[in-house]
Amino acid sequence: MERTTISRRGLIASLAAAGSLSLAACANDTSGGGSAGSASSSGTYRIGVLQLTQHAALDASNEGFIAALDDAGISYEADQQNANNEQSTCTTIASTFANDGVDLILAIGTPAAQACLNATTEIPIVGTAITDFAESGLVESNDAPGGNLTGSSDMTPVADQISLLTQLVPDAAQVGLLYCTAESNSEIQIQMAEEALDDAGLGHERYSFSSTNELQTVVETMVGQVDAVYAPTDNTVAAAMAQVASTADAAGIPTIVGCDTMVEDGGTASYSINYRDLGYRAGEMAVQILTEGADPATMPIEYLEAEDCTLIANQASADACGVDLSVLDAPEIV
The missing domain is CATH 3.40.50.2300 (Response regulator)
Structure with missing residues (x-):
């Protein structure tokens, strides 16, 4: 699968093309090397984005996440990858992000988050468009995740x-x-x-x-x-x-x-709920992790309100x- 690194200004135009991306290979070392609050020597954060599949709700979450990064004014590069609803592809993409030592991973959809969590216990992961993080085995509890993953839930009424x-x-x-x-x-x-x-x-x-x-x-x-x-x-x-x-x-x-x-x-x-708002909430959490050193282990899963x-x-x-x-x-x- 050809990998694409997308600057923050070029993301929206590239979302439609993301579904056709694929990875050519995966390295064997998936321990992960990123750390919260760090950035490359250029001062630009490297963010891996793994979207389970392409449909409007997940696309909107992706856009909302990027909008939150833009509004925060941070410098970043987003490596946009779409697994086309294939679990094996999720695993390959997640392993590549871990091997590359990106600063943070956004996982859109439960299978995407599961693959990322299996790939690294060190790189911070923010999940979104996930209904119940705890029931899905992603965190110890929704109030106290306890590991390297947190995010925003799309629990609907x-x-x-x-x-x-x-x-x-x-x-x-x-x-x-x-x-x-x-x-x-x-x-x-x-x-x-x-x-x-x-x-x-x-x-x-x-x-x-x-x-x-x-x-x-x-x-x-x-x-x-x-x-x-x-x-x-x-x-x-x-x-x-x-x-x-x-x-x-x-x-x-x-x-x-x-x-x-x-x-x-x-x-x-x-x-x-509004999926763009959901992704925006995840983006705000990512900014806290990257720029303030917030620890995913102690960041409760966030929800949109009924209103x-x-x-x-x-x-x-x-x-x-x-x-x-x-x-x-x-x-x-x-």
Whole structure:
């Protein structure tokens, strides 16, 4: 895979190209050599960015992170790498960052963070777009991470999203829960959704898959079996949201999803955090580590507040599924 080092001014234009990057080789030494508060002899911090895959939410997190660095006025070079949703590629990229001894790693998505943590116990790692750091085994606890990794969580208001489903689809009796089994954070959100659906007295069934190749078949299986679909902030579903929405809309099945970008890509509605804000929060944490010597071990995982969430709906999907958006209180319509 060709590696690309991107200055802070050139990042945004390069994000679309990042998905096509690949690494040619990986060195064997993955112990890591970076340290908090250090920079190269040029006075420029070297930051490795490992993004799990390319879709709008993760792209927005990436942009927000870079914006926070820019606003802080620090000098840096960001080596942007995209694993194209391949765990083996995450491992290779993370090992290369560790071998290069970058000053800090940004890991976007749980599998990316897991790969980075396996690659180095010394280089500070900031994760983002991760639902539960502790449940995913990334930290000792969300309040006291205890190692070289911290970050910002994309824990969404799952119970509120299920409430939104009942509001928009009041006659729903059976809900399909769509997620990828390879993503531990999706499992956490699915469990939360099941609890909320039980409280609402709605039936539900899991429709899971292990790879992108299985997704379309699983979505087609739901047709005729469910009255609505709930999909959490699952990276595999999000990357293929247009495809999922096309099938669901054609069958008249509303899709309540985990984030705003999934609505923009065809989902019916969501009560969502803002992923650019989430990435910005991670960037602020990175600046503290790089310039103030903050220790990831003692930096609690950070969350966006409920007031930072946005109610958003897709008019075309609502029309296709016979959903009346007028019952919502001032949603953002796309």
